[in-house]
Amino acid sequence: MSEKLANPAPLGLMGFGMTTVLLNIHNAGFFPISAMILAMGLAYGGMAQVIAGILEYKKGNTFGVTAFTSYGFFWISLVFLILMPKWGWADAADEFAMGCYLLMWGIFTLFMFFGTLKAPKALQVVFGSLVILFFLLAAKDFTGSAALGTFAGFEGIFCGASAIYLAMAEVLNEKFGRTVLPIGEAQAH
Numbered sequence: 001m002s003e004k005l006a007n008p009a010p011l012g013l014m015g016f017g018m019t020t021v022l023l024n025i026h027n028a029g030f031f032p033i034s035a036m037i038l039a040m041g042l043a044y045g046g047m048a049q050v051i052a053g054i055l056e057y058k059k060g061n062t063f064g065v066t067a068f069t070s071y072g073f074f075w076i077s078l079v080f081l082i083l084m085p086k087w088g089w090a091d092a093a094d095e096f097a098m099g100c101y102l103l104m105w106g107i108f109t110l111f112m113f114f115g116t117l118k119a120p121k122a123l124q125v126v127f128g129s130l131v132i133l134f135f136l137l138a139a140k141d142f143t144g145s146a147a148l149g150t151f152a153g154f155e156g157i158f159c160g161a162s163a164i165y166l167a168m169a170e171v172l173n174e175k176f177g178r179t180v181l182p183i184g185e186a187q188a189h
Contacts, residue, residue, distance in 0.1 A: 005059055007174065010167040012052030012068035013126070017163030019045030019075060020133075024156025027137075027149055038079050045075035063115050074105060099141035106134030121184025122166040129159035 019040045026033055049072030056064030081101070085092035093101065113127040136152035139145070169181035 006055075007170060008052040008055035008059070008068075009064060010170045012049045012056075012064070012072075013163045013167035013170070015044040015046075015048035015052065016068075016071055017160045017165075017167060020160030020163065021157055022160075024133075024153045024160060026153070027156055028153025029150050033082065038082065041075040041079040046072050046079070047076075048072070049075065063112075067112055070108065095141040095144060099138045102134050102138035102141060106131060106138055109134055118186055120166075120186050122162065122169065123183070125162045126159065126166055129155065129162055133159050 019037075022037055022040055025031065026037060049068045051072075053065050053068030053070075053072060056068060081093055081098075084090040109127060109131045113124070113131050116124045116127045133152060133156045136148060136155060140149040140152055165181065166183060169183045172180040173183070
């Protein structure tokens with residue numbers, strides 16, 4: 001008899017979703033970067049996603065391992081990009097460097113999006129909106145457009161909210177043994 005394993009995806013999705021919403025409320029112009037965002041980035045966006053990724057390994061889910069550990073370390077690296085200059089450990093990244101950083105994450109996410117094409121529609125929305133978010137944020141840094149940054153913030157709130165929805169759908173649907181929140185079933189292979 002094989003052991004039943006819990007689904008680690010809701011943990012990773014919530015860590016990603018909640019942290020993404022909070023950072024993008026900042027990007028939309030509602031409040032400045034503060035310890036609240038940095039702490040969420042390290043703890044829930046970062047460490048919780050890395051833990052979820054490690055747990056996906058046990059389930060044999062290569063996509064989950066790659067996604068959750070990568071985006072967990074994205075959050076940790078983003079926090080260090082902000083804090084290292086403040087601590088005197090490195091020079092701050094300029095807008096071009098940050099644009100390159102975000103562009104690379106956008107390219108990675110585009111490839112990951114292709115991996116969702118046979119997954120539930122809700123996961124496609126999360127990754128599709130994240131591709132758009134990374135490319136918008138990169139374009140904002142390359143152009144210096146504050147308006148583009150604000151628009152990206154609102155798009156990022158949607159992206160994070162879509163991950164929160166999927167996480168809660170997976171938890172509630174499993175708990176109740178039926179569809180409480182629809183996710184758009186996966187296509188047959």
